[in-house]
Amino acid sequence: MSRLKLKVGIVGAGGRGILCFGKEIVTRNDAQVVALCDPNPGRMELAAKELGFNPKFHTSVKDMIAAEKLDAVVITSPDFCHESNAVDALDSGANVLIDKPLSTTVKGCRNIIDAAERAGKVIMMGFNLRHLAVLKKLKKLVSEGVLGRIFLIENREFYSGGRTYMSRWNRLYAKSGGLWVHKGSHDFDIFNWLLDFPKPVKVSAFAGVDVLNPQHIPFEVKPGVPVGPTCHQCRYGEICPDIFRDEEVRKSLWGDSAARVDGYSRDLCMYTSDKDTHDNGIAIVEYENGAKASHLECFVTPISDRRYTLVGDLGQAEVSLEKRIITVYSRWGQEVTTHYIPEAQGGHGGADPMLTDSFFRVLKGEEKNTSTIEHGMWSTAIGQAAEISRREERTVKIAELFQLP
Numbered sequence: 001m002s003r004l005k006l007k008v009g010i011v012g013a014g015g016r017g018i019l020c021f022g023k024e025i026v027t028r029n030d031a032q033v034v035a036l037c038d039p040n041p042g043r044m045e046l047a048a049k050e051l052g053f054n055p056k057f058h059t060s061v062k063d064m065i066a067a068e069k070l071d072a073v074v075i076t077s078p079d080f081c082h083e084s085n086a087v088d089a090l091d092s093g094a095n096v097l098i099d100k101p102l103s104t105t106v107k108g109c110r111n112i113i114d115a116a117e118r119a120g121k122v123i124m125m126g127f128n129l130r131h132l133a134v135l136k137k138l139k140k141l142v143s144e145g146v147l148g149r150i151f152l153i154e155n156r157e158f159y160s161g162g163r164t165y166m167s168r169w170n171r172l173y174a175k176s177g178g179l180w181v182h183k184g185s186h187d188f189d190i191f192n193w194l195l196d197f198p199k200p201v202k203v204s205a206f207a208g209v210d211v212l213n214p215q216h217i218p219f220e221v222k223p224g225v226p227v228g229p230t231c232h233q234c235r236y237g238e239i240c241p242d243i244f245r246d247e248e249v250r251k252s253l254w255g256d257s258a259a260r261v262d263g264y265s266r267d268l269c270m271y272t273s274d275k276d277t278h279d280n281g282i283a284i285v286e287y288e289n290g291a292k293a294s295h296l297e298c299f300v301t302p303i304s305d306r307r308y309t310l311v312g313d314l315g316q317a318e319v320s321l322e323k324r325i326i327t328v329y330s331r332w333g334q335e336v337t338t339h340y341i342p343e344a345q346g347g348h349g350g351a352d353p354m355l356t357d358s359f360f361r362v363l364k365g366e367e368k369n370t371s372t373i374e375h376g377m378w379s380t381a382i383g384q385a386a387e388i389s390r391r392e393e394r395t396v397k398i399a400e401l402f403q404l405p
């Protein structure tokens with residue numbers, strides 16, 4: 001890697017690939033995007049416009065790496081094809097940054113881990129939440145022992161942008177592994193990271209679609225005038241309080257020229273779409289050291305925040321990511337300390353540029369890779385167990401997942 005700029009390819013020229021990583025990488029002086037790999041040539045054309053130059057277009061990861069002699073690829077394709085894309089990239093000799101989740105199943109994760117061992121290349125998880133200033137500060141306080149031995153964690157995630165999980169490919173279990181994997185893997189990784197990676201042992205979860213279904217359309221539907229199927233086709237646009245005005249989106253990567261190829265629309269009606277996911281739920285995890293964690297996620301809410309409670313034998317922390325506040329209560333001393341974290345610039349509260357920078361620092365040997373694919377596997381494991389628990393209505397032992405064919 002002695003060239004001035006590392007040669008990077010992006011696998012999956014969509015929202016994360018182009019609007020996050022692509023746009024970040026073009027600002028760097030140590031890396032350049034030289035190629036895109038996506039089954040949709042129309043989207044690659046639109047992606048090139050977004051980036052402001054013309055990378056090479058490919059539809060095969062292996063061919064792209066061989067033809068362009070890439071140093072690294074960033075994998076931002078839909079979750080169900082992370083496994084095949086990562087294995088192909090590693091087998092072709094590229095270093096990899098892979099967005100969460102590592103794969104939709106433990107088996108898929110283990111296949112990637114095997115490929116990484118064969119390849120001896122860097123493969124780093126795109127766990128951007130770990131780079132958020134509030135959570136970095138919280139991790140520091142935990143590592144310094146301010147709370148003592150942590151035995152209980154709760155996270156309540158409220159996300160007002162939940163339509164994205166009802167209107168796109170991630171609404172389908174077959175493509176995302178379900179929302180406990182697709183979305184929850186972020187949060188399960190934060191639990192694992194804060195607890196310093198004890199093995200998760202058991203998971204129970206409950207979840208459902210309680211609001212974003214046809215029974216709860218928030219206006220009167222006239223006989224013979226169906227809603228949807230997309231917001232831009234819907235005849236109730238004037239009265240639907242959830243109408244998604246996607247004119248801007250359709251000017252970028254999801255324009256008509258791309259939609260003509262794969263029919264991908266980001267504005268399927270969130271009430272009537274053919275989803276098999278959830279709009280709210282609770283998952284509980286028990287770890288080998290006895291620590292317990294609970295994760296609530298709700299996508300029907302007017303607010304967006306992650307609110308954590310951590311309890312240790314020396315104190316308790318209350319955290320709001322949105323307000324960027326950590327309050328620490330000491331167990332015996334009546335002491336209360338509040339930490340206000342300054343706002344950071346960039347996507348996901350400044351976490352995306354930090355994550356991108358971290359990947360290139362790892363590639364240049366300036367930093368150790370601390371977001372490993374083993375970490376990716378454990379967060380997927382909790383998510384997969386939560387999906388099974390929810391569907392089969394039982395507590396799932398993580399060990400079971402390692403026996404599945």
Ligand SMILES: NC(=O)c1ccc[n+]([C@@H]2O[C@H](COP(=O)([O-])OP(=O)(O)OC[C@H]3O[C@@H](n4cnc5c(N)ncnc54)[C@H](O)[C@@H]3O)[C@@H](O)[C@H]2O)c1
Binds near residue numbers: 012038085100128348
């Ligand atoms: N870390 C985060 O905060 C965060 C946020 C959103 C999404 N994600 C993850 O990023 C990834 C991409 O999500 P997105 O929202 O950008 O999706 P997207 O739909 O915007 O983009 C996905 C792109 O992948 C392409 N694609 C489809 N099949 C492919 C294949 N087999 N090989 C290569 N490309 C393929 C699609 O044509 C599309 O252009 C997902 O894994 C998702 O879980 C992470």
